[in-house]
Amino acid sequence: MRARVGQRVPVVVQSRGRRRTGARVLWVCAETVVTCGVVVLLLVVHQLWWTNQQARAEALQQVRVLEREWDISPPAPTSPTAPVTGTGSSAGSGAVSGADAGGSSPSGAPSDGATRRPAPDAAPGRSDPAPSxxxxxLRIPRLGLTVPVAQGISKRSVLDKGYVGHYPGTAAPGRTGNFALAGHRNTHGEPFRYINRLAEGDVISVRTRGATYTYRVDQILPRTAPRDVGVVRAVPRSIVKPSYGYDAPGAYLTLTTCTPEFSSAYRLVVWAKLVS
Incomplete structure (x- = not known):
């Protein structure tokens, strides 16, 4: 059938502009996804690698400074001192929640200004070390670990610097009671990353200005709740798992950190006893 003269025949024309617009949108989306992926990767590298390098370098430098000072400066005589309190939050740090400053200390002693025992290793002309x-x-030969110990369990001023933090209110090194410490297991130097590898009988030493104290690992609590404050009391015993811990006073060392790795859901606890 022939078309009549003068009758219009419809013609379909493909629009190149629409194709170009669609391709441009897909390209922009792909670039955005790639950029976001690179940013996330850089954040992961910063958190898992760079913070470790930076914190470890700072911590080792602090160890050198301390030991150089101790080698040239004799111990100071003891004198009554004011209490030391912790600073900042310990959430996600490997510390036991509720065992920082404020209220009662883990050992049951007040932390509101009560006088404490003299500090045997204070620097000349000063009281206990200030927070941070x-x-x-602290040295753990089995793990090849050497790390400074600072007052308090603040993430910002202590733990994130690659240091190990001393729980406020707990005993001094070498003294009767519980010398309780917290440290990161992942990132920021991760000093306590491998304390799960410690076994009964392993040696841990703590050097101060006045002396070096040797502890021997005695018990390991693989997992407990973050608020199990019993593990850092003067006579440590878990209030979540009472079969772990002690019944009699002694000179104890407690190490606490997060578990499992890359999580702060629970706490891993290592106890050691003073041997010399």
């Missing part, structure tokens, strides 16, 4: 000041060096 390093005052001891």
């Amino acid at each position: 000041d390093a005052f001891a060096v």
